[in-house]
Amino acid sequence: MRMIHTIDDMRHLVGECRQQGKTIGFVPTMGYLHEGHMSLVRRAKAECDFVVMSIFVNPLQFGPAEDYEQYPRNLDRDANLAKNAGVDAIFVPSVNEMYPQKQLVFVEVEEITNNLCGVSRPGHFRGVATVVAKLLNIVQPDKAFFGQKDAQQVRVIQQMVQDLNMPVEIVPCPIVRESDGLAMSSRNVYLSSEERLQALSIQRALLHAEELFKTGERSATVIEQQIRSIIEAEPLAEVDYIKIVDLQNLTDVSTIEDDSLLAVAVRFGGTRLIDNTILYVKEGQPCFAQ
């Protein structure tokens, strides 16, 4: 496995792949890899000839009061995991390599960033869209693989690729969970054992909501309220949002009539966790990964 630190070296490698007629699959990450990332790599390997993973904790997508500094990092461990998973190259640029001078150009995604994490984390999706645009322009993959735990991020990236006509296919991949049901996240290491235990209420609540939906409940308010009472039964839980939104435009819905996203963000102690599930109304027309 190649470890690449500069944009020039990355471009050179991409050029070689192209000359050899190889398709490139790309898995952008912020490192501290877990099984969720590994599932993206497996999918990329299944669909592409050459797999590039980037590991870059992007300062642009963190707010001033957020966890950029303490975000967990361990490059040795990540490199081993990537190598064992069959990644062909990891791209590990420094902040200075990605932002050699003050960034003046930003990719702004409107409307679909006006809800959910876009409200709780002002500027977050601008930072995400901008760095993903940069990475896609550097790696020039045929396909890029994103985890659906960050459902709004997937929508934002899909919209960016569509509206800017970027020559890449975005492949959303299903949420991967710990054996106890907690959605995999690099931030899970922040949790104390007590917080971790209480955080399991999130998936319990989502499963309950799916059950309600399957048995015919279509009132978003009713479902949201039941989720809230399950999660807020945990004394350490502080709900950021619990929302059912339209899957395409991410606006609030009151009655579930189209495919919808049920998304939650909850803090346990200082740790903000997100999770979601998709409520498909249109049989056989799933818009996201299955």
Add this chain to the structure above:
Amino acid sequence: MRMIHTIDDMRHLVGECRQQGKTIGFVPTMGYLHEGHMSLVRRAKAECDFVVMSIFVNPLQFGPAEDYEQYPRNLDRDANLAKNAGVDAIFVPSVNEMYPQKQLVFVEVEEITNNLCGVSRPGHFRGVATVVAKLLNIVQPDKAFFGQKDAQQVRVIQQMVQDLNMPVEIVPCPIVRESDGLAMSSRNVYLSSEERLQALSIQRALLHAEELFKTGERSATVIEQQIRSIIEAEPLAEVDYIKIVDLQNLTDVSTIEDDSLLAVAVRFGGTRLIDNTILYVKEGQPCFAQ
């Protein structure tokens, strides 16, 4: 010469070129071609194997009170001129092809759009950067050629390509002038003969400024005032701006100590003309086309 109307067909052609190992040169235009555009084509042909010209009047870069509707269009004439100049393919998408649904994603360029035309035309450079990003992603050229008459546009595009790491080289090309000195522009056809005559004051003023600069004048205010009095001697002239700005960050300068851009925008009747010249301070370090 191929005439291409859809993004899919354009991508297909680009793929063919790549397979044949051809480099692609790209000349984006809004059509109503003139000798300025032709000079870009000649440069593209000299430097690339295959030349694509786009002809697209981009609604996104026009303000609500601007001339989108009446902007001159003549595809038959343009296609002939392009063919005779040796363009290999023209890409002529409809507005619906470029914007099939409401555009939610925009490329925002900060700071260098806060002066000059960025002030007079709010939203203009957002529209320019966004459509050029789209076109570059569709055509995927090795080099793209832009006229320096739109000096701020060139800076904006260069900044976009740099900050978003787009895999293309931007080639700025010198201003081309009519035999009487008026900078070539598709909008020159709007001018009455009287307006056109008075518009020649712009280049007279720029030449006078260059002369002042060459003989040692370094006060931006002094130069700007003399330009203003030459242009405002014409009764139909309405100055939008006359400014000397830093060539890199496009902020106003009072004393010319670094390479600077002298830029003017003047209305004659309803027609807004822009023109500029670069005042090089650093011998042998020109940043723009020469």
